[in-house]
Amino acid sequence: xxxxxxxxxxxxxxxxxxxxxxxxxxxxxxxxxxxxxxxxxxxxxxxxxxxxxxxxxxxxxxxxxxxxxxxxxxxxxxxxxxxxxxxxxxxxxxxxxxxxxxxxxxxxxxxxxxxxxxxxxxxxxxxxxxxxxxxxxxxxxxxxxxxxxxxxxxxxxxxxxxxxxxxxxxxxxxxxxxxxxxxxxxxxxxxxxxxxxxxxxxxxxxxxxxxxxxxxxxxxxxxxxxxxxxxxxxxxxxxxxxxxxxxxxxxxxxxxxxxxxxxxxxxxxxxxxxxxxxxxxxxxxxxxxxxxxxxxxxxxxxxxxxxxxxxxxxxxxxxxxxxxxxxxxxxxxxxxxxxxxxxxxxxxxxxxxxxxxxxxxxxxxxxxxxxxxxxxxxxxxxxxxxxxxxxxxxxxxxxxxxxxxxxxxxxxxx
Amino acid sequence: xxxxxxxxxxxxxxxxxxxxxxxxxxxxxxxxxxxxxxxxxxxxxxxxxxxxxxxxxxxxxxxxxxxxxxxxxxxxxxxxxxxxxxxxxxxxxxxxxxxxxxxxxxxxxxxxxxxxxxxxxxxxxxxxxxxxxxxxxxxxxxxxxxxxxxxxxxxxxxxxxxxxxxxxxxxxxxxxxxxxxxxxxxxxxxxxxxxxxxxxxxxxxxxxxxxxxxxxxxxxxxxxxxxxxxxxxxxxxxxxxxxxxxxxxxxxxxxxxxxxxxxxxxxxxxxxxxxxxxxxxxxxxxxxxxxxxxxxxxxxxxxxxxxxxxxxxxxxxxxxxxxxxxxxxxxxxxxxxxxxxxxxxxxxxxxxxxxxxxxxxxxxxxxxxxxxxxxxxxxxxxxxxxxxxxxxxxxxxxxxxxxxxxxxxxxxxxxxxxxxxxxxxxxxxxxxxxxxxxxxxxxxxxxxxxxxxxxxxxxxxxxxxxxxxxxxxxxxxxxxxxxxxxxxxxxxxxxxxxxxxxx
Numbered sequence: 082x083x084x085x086x087x088x089x090x091x092x093x094x095x096x097x098x099x100x101x102x103x104x105x106x107x108x109x110x111x112x113x114x115x116x117x118x119x120x121x122x123x124x125x126x127x128x129x130x131x132x133x134x135x136x137x138x139x140x141x142x143x144x145x146x147x148x149x150x151x152x153x154x155x156x157x158x159x160x161x162x163x164x165x166x167x168x169x170x171x172x173x174x175x176x177x178x179x180x181x182x183x184x185x186x187x188x189x190x191x192x193x194x195x196x197x198x199x200x201x202x203x204x205x206x207x208x209x210x211x212x213x214x215x216x217x218x219x220x221x222x223x224x225x226x227x228x229x230x231x232x233x234x235x236x237x238x239x240x241x242x243x244x245x246x247x248x249x250x251x252x253x254x255x256x257x258x259x260x261x262x263x264x265x266x267x268x269x270x271x272x273x274x275x276x277x278x279x280x281x282x283x284x285x286x287x288x289x290x291x292x293x294x295x296x297x298x299x300x301x302x303x304x305x306x307x308x309x310x311x312x313x314x315x316x317x318x319x320x321x322x323x324x325x326x327x328x329x330x331x332x333x334x335x336x337x338x339x340x341x342x343x344x345x346x347x348x349x350x351x352x353x354x355x356x357x358x359x360x361x362x363x364x365x366x367x368x369x370x371x372x373x374x375x376x377x378x379x380x381x382x383x384x385x386x387x388x389x390x391x392x393x394x395x396x397x398x399x400x401x402x403x404x405x406x407x408x409x410x411x412x413x414x415x416x417x418x419x420x421x422x423x424x425x426x427x428x429x430x431x432x433x434x435x436x437x438x439x440x441x442x443x444x445x446x447x448x449x450x451x452x453x454x455x456x457x458x459x460x461x462x463x464x465x466x467x468x469x470x471x472x473x474x475x476x477x478x479x480x481x482x483x484x485x486x487x488x489x490x491x492x493x494x495x
Numbered sequence: 496x497x498x499x500x501x502x503x504x505x506x507x508x509x510x511x512x513x514x515x516x517x518x519x520x521x522x523x524x525x526x527x528x529x530x531x532x533x534x535x536x537x538x539x540x541x542x543x544x545x546x547x548x549x550x551x552x553x554x555x556x557x558x559x560x561x562x563x564x565x566x567x568x569x570x571x572x573x574x575x576x577x578x579x580x581x582x583x584x585x586x587x588x589x590x591x592x593x594x595x596x597x598x599x600x601x602x603x604x605x606x607x608x609x610x611x612x613x614x615x616x617x618x619x620x621x622x623x624x625x626x627x628x629x630x631x632x633x634x635x636x637x638x639x640x641x642x643x644x645x646x647x648x649x650x651x652x653x654x655x656x657x658x659x660x661x662x663x664x665x666x667x668x669x670x671x672x673x674x675x676x677x678x679x680x681x682x683x684x685x686x687x688x689x690x691x692x693x694x695x696x697x698x699x700x701x702x703x704x705x706x707x708x709x710x711x712x713x714x715x716x717x718x719x720x721x722x723x724x725x726x727x728x729x730x731x732x733x734x735x736x737x738x739x740x741x742x743x744x745x746x747x748x749x750x751x752x753x754x755x756x757x758x759x760x761x762x763x764x765x766x767x768x769x770x771x772x773x774x775x776x777x778x779x780x781x782x783x784x785x786x787x788x789x790x791x792x793x794x795x796x797x798x799x800x801x802x803x804x805x806x807x808x809x810x811x812x813x814x815x816x817x818x819x820x821x822x823x824x825x826x827x828x829x830x831x832x833x834x835x836x837x838x839x840x841x842x843x844x845x846x847x848x849x850x851x852x853x854x855x856x857x858x859x860x861x862x863x864x865x866x867x868x869x870x871x872x873x874x875x876x877x878x879x880x881x882x883x884x885x886x887x888x889x890x891x892x893x894x895x896x897x898x899x900x901x902x903x904x905x906x907x908x909x910x911x912x913x914x915x916x917x918x919x920x921x922x923x924x925x926x927x928x929x930x931x932x933x934x935x936x937x938x939x940x941x942x943x944x945x946x947x948x949x950x951x952x953x954x955x956x957x958x959x960x961x962x963x964x965x966x967x968x969x970x971x972x973x974x975x976x977x978x979x980x981x982x983x984x985x986x987x988x989x990x991x992x993x994x995x996x997x998x
Contacts, residue, residue, distance in 0.1 A: 427929035
C-alpha cells in the first residue's frame with residue numbers, strides 16, 4: 082500500500098461522486114444523493130490517509146518534509162481542501178445541489194495532475210524551502226484558494242441561473258471575433274520575439290480588466306453581456322484543461338522530453354502552438370465551436386437545472402461566506418509568506434510576480450467585500466467579481482509560474 | 496451653511512469628503528490592481544543590457560521614462576499608495592465616531608418607533624401572569640448566553656440584552672493594521688538599509704555595501720544637519736555603511752543530499768557560513784553558524800546567507816586530518832596545505848604532499864579507482880585530493896582521498912588514516928545584510944491583520960428585546976432583535992428564543 086495507490090482511489094471516488102451528484106440533480110432520487118455523499122466522504126478520507134502516508138514516506142526516504150512543497154502536492158492539497166470545504170457547506174446548508182459543480186473541479190484538478198504529467202516524486206527540498214513557515218504558508222494559502230474555488234463554482238451557478246436571455250447573436254459574434262482577432266494578434270506579436278509577447282500579455286490583461294470593470298459597473302443591467310462573460314469563463318476553463326491534457330499525450334507519445342526538460346517550455350505545443358498550422362487552426366476552431374455551443378445551449382442547461390438549484394439569494398449568501406472565509410486565509414497566507422521571506426532573505430516584500438499577483442487577488446476580493454458591506458451590492462455584480470477573483474487566484478497559482486518568473490520558481494512544472 | 500464658512504474650511508471639507516468616500520477606495524484598489532500587473536510582466540531592476548536585448552531602444556526609453564523598470568518605487572506608484580493610505584485613514588476616522596457612539600450607547604427600552612426599524616419581530620400572546628412569563632423569558636435569554644438588564648415602566652417589563660458589541664471594532668483593527676504596515680515600511684526605508692557583503696573565507700569587513708542608503712541619512716546630510724555615516728568611495732562607486740564592528744567569515748560550505756548508496760547527489764541541501772563578530776579592538780564577541788532561513792542578528796543588523804562564489808585570485812588550502820588506525824578515539828592531528836605544497840606531520844613522522852584537488856570525485860567500488868567529474872568550479876560536491884606520502888625525501892606511495900569515501904581506509908597502507916577536512920579560503924560567502932527598525936511595526940500590523948477580518952466577518956453585534964405587557968387577561972410578549980452580521984444565524988437563535996418563551 083503506498084500513497085499513489087490511495088491517491089488513485091481518491092481520484093476514482095471523486096469521479097464516481099461527480100457522476101452521482103449529477104445523477105442526483107437529474108433524477109432527484111434521495112438514494113443517489115446519499116450515495117454521492119458517502120462516496121465523497123470515502124474519497125476524502127482516503128485522500129487524507131494518502132496525504133499522511135506520503136508525509137511518512139518522505140521520512141522513510143530520509144527527506145522528511147511536509148507534503149506541500151511542489152506543484153503536485155499543492156494541487157493534491159487544493160483538491161483535498163476544496164472537497165473538505167464543500168462537505169462543510171453540504172452539511173451546513175443541507176443541500177446536495179452544489180456537488181455537481183464542485184466535485185468536477187476536484188476531479189478535474191486531480192485528473193489534470195495525471196494528464197499534465199506533473200512529477201509526483203518525493204524530491205528533497207532546496208535550502209530556501211527548509212523552514213517551518215513552508216507548512217503554514219502553503220496550508221493556509223491553499224485552504225484560502227479552495228474557499229475561493231467553491232465560491233467560484235457557486236458564482237458560476239448563480240450567473241447561469243441569473244440569465245434571462247442570451248441577447249442577440251451579435252454578442253456571440255463579437256465574442257468569437259474578439260477571440261479570433263486577439264489570437265491572431267497574439268501569434269503575430271509572438272513571432273516578433275519575446276518582447277512583443279510581453280506587450281501582448283499586457284494588452285490582454287488590460288482588455289480583461291477593462292471588461293471586468295465594465296461588467297461590475299453595468300453588470301446587473303446588461304444580462305446578455307454577463308452571459309457572454311459566463312460562456313467565456315466556461316470556455317476558458319475547459320479549453321485550458323483539455324489543451325493541457327492533449328499536451329501531455331502529445332509530449333509523451335510523439336516528442337520524448339529530454340531528462341530534466343521542463344514541461345513548461347512545451348506548453349500548448351500539442352494544440353495552439355503546434356508546428357503544423359493546420360492543427361493549431363483546428364484547435365482554435367474547436368475553441369470557437371465550443372464557445373458557440375456554450376452560448377447557444379447555456380439557457381437550456383439553465384432550464385434543466387433551475388428546479389434543482391437553491392434560491393438565488395442562498396447562492397449569493399454562500400458565495401459571500403466562502404469569500405469571508407477565503408479572504409482572511411489569503412491574508413494570513415500572504416502574511417506568513419512575508420514573514421518567511423523576511424527570515425530567509427531579509428525582506429518581507431519584494432514585489433516579485435507571485436507576491437504581486439497574490440496582492441492583486443487580495444485587492445479584488447477586498448473590492449468584493451467593500452462593495453457588499455458599504456455599498457450594499459448583491460447578486461450579479463458580486464458573482465462577476467467573485468469569478469474574476471478566482472481567475473486571479475488561478476493566475477497567481479499556475480499562471481505566474483507558467484508565464485512569468487520569480488522567486489516561486491520551485492512551484493513550476495518540472 | 497456653506498456661506499458661514501471660510502474658504503479654507505470649505506476646501507478642507509471637500510478634501511475630507513473626497514477622501515472619505517468608499518467609491519474612491521474601490522477605484523484606488525482597481526487602479527492599484529491594474530498597474531501592479533505591469534511590474535509582474537516587465538522584469539524589474541535588471542541591467543540595461545538585458546532590457547536592450549528584450550525591447551527596442553525606443554521602448555526602453557519609454558519604459559525608463561515611465562519608471563516601468565523599477566515600477567513599485569516610482570513616484571506615481573508611491574503616490575497611489577499614499578492616496579490609498581490617506582483614503583483609508585480618512586474613511587476610518589470619518590466612521591469611527593459613529594461606531595463609537597453605537598458601542599458606548601446604553602441599551603434603551605424599545606418603543607414602537609424603534610420597533611419598526613428592527614428586522615426581527617414576533618408578538619406572542621400568552622396566558623399566565625407577568626412574573627411567570629418574565630421568568631420564562633429570562634431563562635430563554637440565559638439559555639442562549641444573553642445576560643440582560645431589566646427595565647420597568649408603566650406598561651410592563653422589558654428585558655434588554657446585547658452581545659458582540661466589540662465585533663464592531665473588527666473593521667477598525669483591519670484598517671489600522673494596514674496603516675501600521677505602511678508606517679513600518681516607511682520607518683524601514685527612512686532608518687534602515689539593504690546591503691550586501693561578499694566575504695572570502697578567512698577575511699573580515701567593517702563595512703557593508705549599500706543597495707539603498709537610509710533616506711533619513713540622505714535627508715539630514717543634504718540639509719546639512721548631520722553628516723551621513725555612509726562612505727562614498729570615489730573609486731569603487733559603491734556606497735559603504737560602516738558597521739561599528741568587524742564581521743568575519745570563518746567558513747563557508749554547501750551540504751548535498753546523499754543518495755541511498757551513500758553518495759552525494761549534487762543537489763544542495765544546505766548553504767551555511769560560520770560568521771564571527773569582533774569589536775574594533777579585535778576582540779571576538781560571538782560566532783554563529785548561519786544558513787538559509789537562519790540569519791545572524793547583531794546590533795540591529797541582520798546577516799542572511801544569500802549566495803557564494805569563487806575568489807579568482809585566492810589560493811585555497813586543503814585541510815587534512817591524520818590519526819592512527821588503532822586510535823579511534825583521539826581527534827587526531829589537523830594540518831592545512833596548499834595544493835602543490837607539502838607539510839610534515841609529526842605524529843606519524845611523514846611528509847604529506849598535496850598533488851592536486853578536484854571538486855567532484857567518485858570511487859569505483861570494484862577497482863578502487865577514483866573517477867573525477869566536472870562541476871561548476873564553485874561546487875564542491877565530493878572533493879578529491881591526490882596525495883603523495885614521503886618519509887623524509889623518499890616517496891613512499893600515492894593515494895587519493897575523498898570527502899565521502901567508503902573504501903578510503905584500504906588505500907592507506909601504513910598505520911594511519913588521512914581524511915579530508917575541507918578546502919578552505921578559495922570561496923566567498925555572499926551575505927544579504929539588512930537593517931530594518933520598522934519590521935516590528937509591520938509585524939504588529941500583520942498580527943492585527945490576521946485577527947481583524949475574522950472579528951469583522953464572523954463577529955456580530957446582536958441585540959434582543961423582550962417586552963412583556965399585560966393586555967386584559969393575556970400577557971403579550973414582544974420579542975424583537977437585530978444583528979449587523981450573520982442574520983441567518985441570528986434568526987435561528989431568535990426563533991429558538993421565541994419558541995422557548997411560547998412553549
